[in-house]
Amino acid sequence: MASLTRRKALSVSGFLHEGIVSRRAAAAGSWRGFASSGSEENDVVVIGGGPGGYVAAIKAAQMGLKTTCIEKRGALGGTCLNVGCIPSKADLPLTLSLYLSLLALLHSSHMYHEATHAFSSHGIKFSQVEVDLPTMMAQKDKAVSNLTRGIEGLFKKNKVTYVKGYGKFVSPSEISVDTPDGSTTVVKGKNVIIATGSDVKSLPGITIDEKKIVSSTGALALTEIPKKLVVIGAGYIGLEMGSVWKRLGSEITVVEFGPNIVPTMDFEIRKQFQRSLEKQGMKFMLGTKVVGVDSSGDVMKLLVEPASGGEQSVLEADVVLVSAGRIPYTAGLGLAEIGVETDKVGRIPVDERFQTNVAGVYAIGDVIPGPMLAHKAEEDGVACVEFLAGKHGHVDYDLVPGVVYTHPEVASVGKTEDQVKELGVAYRVGKFPFMANSRAKAIDDAEGLVKIIAETETDKILGVHIMSPNAGELIHEAALALQYGASSEDIARTCHAHPTMSEAVKEAAMATYDKPIHI
Numbered sequence: 001m002a003s004l005t006r007r008k009a010l011s012v013s014g015f016l017h018e019g020i021v022s023r024r025a026a027a028a029g030s031w032r033g034f035a036s037s038g039s040e041e042n043d044v045v046v047i048g049g050g051p052g053g054y055v056a057a058i059k060a061a062q063m064g065l066k067t068t069c070i071e072k073r074g075a076l077g078g079t080c081l082n083v084g085c086i087p088s089k090a091d092l093p094l095t096l097s098l099y100l101s102l103l104a105l106l107h108s109s110h111m112y113h114e115a116t117h118a119f120s121s122h123g124i125k126f127s128q129v130e131v132d133l134p135t136m137m138a139q140k141d142k143a144v145s146n147l148t149r150g151i152e153g154l155f156k157k158n159k160v161t162y163v164k165g166y167g168k169f170v171s172p173s174e175i176s177v178d179t180p181d182g183s184t185t186v187v188k189g190k191n192v193i194i195a196t197g198s199d200v201k202s203l204p205g206i207t208i209d210e211k212k213i214v215s216s217t218g219a220l221a222l223t224e225i226p227k228k229l230v231v232i233g234a235g236y237i238g239l240e241m242g243s244v245w246k247r248l249g250s251e252i253t254v255v256e257f258g259p260n261i262v263p264t265m266d267f268e269i270r271k272q273f274q275r276s277l278e279k280q281g282m283k284f285m286l287g288t289k290v291v292g293v294d295s296s297g298d299v300m301k302l303l304v305e306p307a308s309g310g311e312q313s314v315l316e317a318d319v320v321l322v323s324a325g326r327i328p329y330t331a332g333l334g335l336a337e338i339g340v341e342t343d344k345v346g347r348i349p350v351d352e353r354f355q356t357n358v359a360g361v362y363a364i365g366d367v368i369p370g371p372m373l374a375h376k377a378e379e380d381g382v383a384c385v386e387f388l389a390g391k392h393g394h395v396d397y398d399l400v401p402g403v404v405y406t407h408p409e410v411a412s413v414g415k416t417e418d419q420v421k422e423l424g425v426a427y428r429v430g431k432f433p434f435m436a437n438s439r440a441k442a443i444d445d446a447e448g449l450v451k452i453i454a455e456t457e458t459d460k461i462l463g464v465h466i467m468s469p470n471a472g473e474l475i476h477e478a479a480l481a482l483q484y485g486a487s488s489e490d491i492a493r494t495c496h497a498h499p500t501m502s503e504a505v506k507e508a509a510m511a512t513y514d515k516p517i518h519i
C-alpha cells in the first residue's frame with residue numbers, strides 16, 4: 001500500500017467527487033454494487049470484467065486493496081445484446097461468455113459426432129440419433145451462466161465492488177459510468193486498469209448482421225443448422241466454430257487469405273492437422289480472399305479470388321462466419337482525452353509493469369500487445385496488480401500455451417521448429433505418434449503425435465507441440481518443463497503412469513535425447 005502512488009486528479013468540471021458517487025443516487029447515499037463503495041477513493045479501479053479484469057480485481061482485493069470493477073455488459077451491452085442474439089446471458093462478461101459457449105458447443109457437437117460415427121465400432125448401436133438444437137443451445141447457456149455467475153460470487157467473497165455500466169475516463173483517476181438506470185456515476189481510483197478486451201475485426205464490404213453474416217457471437221446462437229457455412233479465416237475461431245457446425249451437419253468451406261491454416265502453428269503439426277480436418281469433411285481454400293458478398297437472395301453468393309489476384313469464382317453460403325482476427329476494444333473509453341497512447345492497430349502499449357504512458361493508468365489482456373488469450377489476460381491481471389502494489393509480477397509471453405479445441409486438439413508451448421531455425425540454434429527433434437501409445441489405442445482415438453524441439457548442446461527444451469485428444473491437458477507438463485528450463489532427458493527420466501496419453505510425451509522426450517522404447 002505504501003508504494004501506491006497517489007496522483008492528483010485532473011480537474012474536470014462536475015466530476016470532482018471522492019470515491020463513487022452517483023449523481024442521482026447520491027442522495028440515497030448508496031450504490032447497488034455488492035459491497036458498499038462508500039465515499040472513499042479506491043486503490044484500484046478495473047474497467048472490464050473479462051478474464052483479465054475480473055482476475056485483476058479479485059487479486060487486488062485479496063492483497064487488501066480497495067477495488068471496484070466496472071463492466072458494461074448487462075448495461076448497454078452493444079448491438080448484439082440489443083438485437084437479442086444472446087439475451088440469456090445479459091449479466092455476463094461478453095468475451096468470457098463467448099469462449100465458454102464455444103467450448104460447450106464443441107463438447108456437445110463432439111458427443112453427437114461420436115454417437116453417429118464412433119459408438120457403433122464399440123458395439124453401441126442406436127436406431128436413431130438426432131440433434132435437438134434448442135436443447136443444445138439451452139444446455140450451453142446454462143453451463144455458461146453457472147460458470148460466470150460464480151465470478152459474481154467470487155467478487156462478493158473478496159469484497160470487490162461491482163459497478164454495472166459503461167466506463168469512460170474523465171481524468172486519469174476518475175471514470176464516469178453510464179449505469180443501466182440511465183444515471184451517471186463517477187468511480188475514483190488511485191490506480192486504473194484498462195481491461196476492455198477485443199472485438200471482431202470486420203472486413204471491407206462485408207457487413208456483419210449476426211443473422212446471415214455472423215461473427216463468433218452470431219455463430220454461437222444460430223437457430224438452424226446452416227446447409228452451407230463459409231468461414232472466412234482459418235484461425236482459432238474459424239476452425240473451432242467450423243468443427244461445431246460440420247459435426248452438426250453443415251457443409252463447411254474455409255477461405256483463408258494466407259497460404260496455411262493457423263499461421264502460428266508448427267508446420268509439421270499443421271500439415272497433419274489440416275489433413276485431419278479435411279478427413280472430417282472441412283474444405284479449405286488457402287491463399288484466397290473474399291472480394292464481395294451478395295446477400296440479397298436466400299442463398300448468399302461470395303465472390304472469391306486468389307490472394308495475389310487472378311480468376312474469380314463464386315461460393316454459395318446460407319451463413320458466412322467472419323473470423324479473420326480481433327481488434328482491441330477501446331471505443332468510447334476516452335483514451336485520447338486523458339492522453340493514453342495507442343499504436344496503429346489500436347492496442348495500448350505498456351511498459352514491463354503494464355503501465356501506459358500515463359502514470360497510474362495500466363492496461364492488460366487483449367487490449368495490449370501479445371497473444372489474445374484468456375489465460376494470458378489472467379496472468380497479466382495478476383502481475384499488473386502485484387506490480388502496482390510494489391511487489392514483483394511475472395508473465396513470460398514466450399511460454400503462453402495455445403490450444404485449438406477441435407478433435408483432435410492441437411496444443412503448443414514455446415517455439416515452433418521454424419522459429420528455432422530462425423534463431424540459428426542447433427537443435428534436435430523427437431517425435432512420438434499416438435498410434436504407438438497404448439491408452440490411445442485402447443480407446444481407439446490415436447490420431448496425432450507429440451513433437452519436442454530441444455537445443456543440441458544443452459538438451460534444453462525449446463518447444464513442444466501436441467496433436468491428440470486432450471492435447472490441451474497434456475501440454476501443461478511441457479509448459480512446466482519450459483518454465484523451469486528442463487531438458488528433454490528430465491522429462492524422459494520422470495516416471496509417467498501407465499497406461500496414459502502422457503506416456504507419449506515421455507517417449508517423445510526419449511526420442512529427443514536418445515531413443516524411444518515403444519516404436
Ligand SMILES: Cc1cc2nc3c(=O)[nH]c(=O)nc-3n(C[C@H](O)[C@H](O)[C@H](O)COP(=O)(O)OP(=O)(O)OC[C@H]3O[C@@H](n4cnc5c(N)ncnc54)[C@H](O)[C@@H]3O)c2cc1C
Nearest residue numbers: 048050051052072093094095099167197365366372373374
Ligand atoms: C469465440 C471466442 C472463443 C475464444 N476461445 C478462447 C479459448 O478457448 N481460450 C482462450 O484462452 N481464449 C479464447 N478466446 C480469447 C479470449 O476470449 C480473450 O483473449 C479474453 O477474453 C481476453 O480477456 P480480456 O479480459 O482482455 O477481455 P474481454 O474478455 O474481452 O473482456 C473485456 C470486458 O470489458 C468490457 N468492457 C469493454 N469496454 C468497457 C467499458 N468502456 N466499460 C465497461 N466495461 C467495458 C466488455 O464488456 C468485456 O466484458 C476466445 C475468443 C472468442 C471471441
Ligand SMILES: NC(=O)c1ccc[n+]([C@@H]2O[C@H](COP(=O)([O-])OP(=O)(O)OC[C@H]3O[C@@H](n4cnc5c(N)ncnc54)[C@H](O)[C@@H]3O)[C@@H](O)[C@H]2O)c1
Nearest residue numbers: 233234235236237238255256257258323324325326372403
Ligand atoms: N482456443 C482458443 O484459445 C481460442 C479460440 C478462439 C479464439 N481465440 C483467440 O481469438 C483471437 C481471434 O480469433 P480468430 O480466429 O478470429 O483470429 P486468428 O488470428 O486466430 O485467425 C485469423 C485468420 O484469418 C486469416 N485472415 C485475415 N484476414 C483475412 C481475410 N481478409 N480473408 C481470409 N482470411 C483472413 C488470417 O490469416 C488468420 O489465419 C485469436 O487470436 C485467438 O487468440 C482463441
